[in-house]
Amino acid sequence: MNPAGLRLHGMTNVSEIIGEVFLDCICETDRPRVTGLLEQAMGGHPAEFEFTSSFHDPPRVFTTSLVPLNDADGTVVRIMGVAQEITERIDARQRQKLMVQELDHRVKNNLAAVISIIQQTASRSESVRDFEIALTGRISSMGLAHEMLAETGWQGLQLHDMLGRLLEPYRRDDASRIDLRGAAIKLPAAVATPICMVVHELAVNAAKYGSFSENGGRVFITWQHEPGADDHGHLRLTWSETGGPPVSPPTSRGRGTLLIERMLGYQLNGEARLDFEPAGVTCELRVPLADRHRSFMAGAEESRP
Amino acid sequence: MTTDPDSLDGVRVLVVEDDFDVAEALRLVLATAGAEVIGPVSTVEAACELAKAQPLDAAVLDIALSPGTSAPVARTLLYRGCPFVFVTGFSNVEMLPEELPGHHVLVKPVDDRTLRAAIHMLVHRATG
Numbered sequence A: 001m002n003p004a005g006l007r008l009h010g011m012t013n014v015s016e017i018i019g020e021v022f023l024d025c026i027c028e029t030d031r032p033r034v035t036g037l038l039e040q041a042m043g044g045h046p047a048e049f050e051f052t053s054s055f056h057d058p059p060r061v062f063t064t065s066l067v068p069l070n071d072a073d074g075t076v077v078r079i080m081g082v083a084q085e086i087t088e089r090i091d092a093r094q095r096q097k098l099m100v101q102e103l104d105h106r107v108k109n110n111l112a113a114v115i116s117i118i119q120q121t122a123s124r125s126e127s128v129r130d131f132e133i134a135l136t137g138r139i140s141s142m143g144l145a146h147e148m149l150a151e152t153g154w155q156g157l158q159l160h161d162m163l164g165r166l167l168e169p170y171r172r173d174d175a176s177r178i179d180l181r182g183a184a185i186k187l188p189a190a191v192a193t194p195i196c197m198v199v200h201e202l203a204v205n206a207a208k209y210g211s212f213s214e215n216g217g218r219v220f221i222t223w224q225h226e227p228g229a230d231d232h233g234h235l236r237l238t239w240s241e242t243g244g245p246p247v248s249p250p251t252s253r254g255r256g257t258l259l260i261e262r263m264l265g266y267q268l269n270g271e272a273r274l275d276f277e278p279a280g281v282t283c284e285l286r287v288p289l290a291d292r293h294r295s296f297m298a299g300a301e302e303s304r305p
Numbered sequence B: 001m002t003t004d005p006d007s008l009d010g011v012r013v014l015v016v017e018d019d020f021d022v023a024e025a026l027r028l029v030l031a032t033a034g035a036e037v038i039g040p041v042s043t044v045e046a047a048c049e050l051a052k053a054q055p056l057d058a059a060v061l062d063i064a065l066s067p068g069t070s071a072p073v074a075r076t077l078l079y080r081g082c083p084f085v086f087v088t089g090f091s092n093v094e095m096l097p098e099e100l101p102g103h104h105v106l107v108k109p110v111d112d113r114t115l116r117a118a119i120h121m122l123v124h125r126a127t128g
Helices: A003-008 A031-042 A087-123 A128-151 A159-171 A189-209 A255-268 A296-302 B020-032 B044-053 B071-080 B112-127
Strands: A047-052 A061-070 A076-085 A178-182 A218-226 A234-242 A271-277 A280-288 B012-016 B036-041 B058-062 B084-088 B105-107
Touching: A031 A047, A031 A061, A031 A076, A087 A128, A087 A255, A087 B020, A128 A159, A128 A189, A159 A178, A159 A189, A159 A218, A189 A218, A189 A234, A189 A255, A189 A280, A255 A271, A255 A280, A255 B020, B012 B020, B012 B044, B020 B036, B020 B058, B020 B112, B036 B044, B044 B071, B058 B071, B058 B112, B071 B084, B084 B112, B105 B112
Parallel strands: A178 A218, B012 B036, B012 B058, B058 B084, B084 B105
Antiparallel strands: A047 A061, A061 A076, A218 A234, A234 A280, A271 A280
16 A cells, blocks of 8 residues: 555555555455456456544544456456545535435425415505505525625624614614624524524614614614523624604504514524513523524535545 | 314414514414414423423424424423324424424425314314
């Protein structure tokens, strides 16, 4: 075995391999199959195969070609083997398969959610125009979270960046209208989308009845990370409006208000408290940051060697 | 029973689905058809509790839940003889819980009528 071959097998000196039988290097599951191929090579037929090694932890995968070398009479006297490690390639193949499955799952779940949003929005809209505005807003907020998560490879996204992009249309050239203050917090994929949808509904309500409906109105958003003893802790976020028209509690709960109050509790085991103070709406959110629905994609990324 | 072929009048259906919007849609479809919806709930734990304790005629189970899958809920329902249907975003049947083959699977997004018909069938098959 040449020096490159030794390195491949985690050895430095040829003495370490002398006396080892080739088949001992191959994991037990692959051994019967490889034995057959070895016999085939001894019979004069080249063989190509993949196998998992028995002496690496974690196991590594190799591809090998066996070429029989004949003497003048055509008798096989030696077999030349060439091995190349393909663990990374195999892992990438597996990752890709999981990602395709995950994507399929996500697309269908999103379609189901969109249909539901259409039905719920329709039942509470007074005109087709109202329906269109509410619906496009809701679906766009889902889309924004999706787009930003995709940019991070589904590894989670910074809360500050997400809020900045989501609320940009409400700034209207006045930077002081929106005040974002909080530590850097990376939201896991399963947490980012619901938070994005909830904050979207808060902004829509503010534009209809609150701070975003008047020129002097402002929204302060502050947040902090509450560390947890044995988990990822919680996000605590406060949305607070000032300078809008006097607020009175709504007589009936619209779909947006229900979503604000119930989505985080239902989907993320979080909490939301919405208060209609006369001076302005406030909303406090508290959400566990553990990625409860850890995606296969994130899992696949983490398992990368 | 009324003459509506897919009426679910008085049928008690457990709904287990972890997406808030989808759960609400399932609830609405079933409630509109006359069913009494138990839940919806989003976690395996809450679902198992209801599956054990509540009188039920049928159940709708999302497969991927937190944590894991709805398999423990399905087993609880099997044990007490309550029929159920899976709903899932997975096309690939490999993703189904291994020990639960042969159950009706509806792929998301599920059409209202398909869901009503599936529950109707479960209930009528169960009562003969």
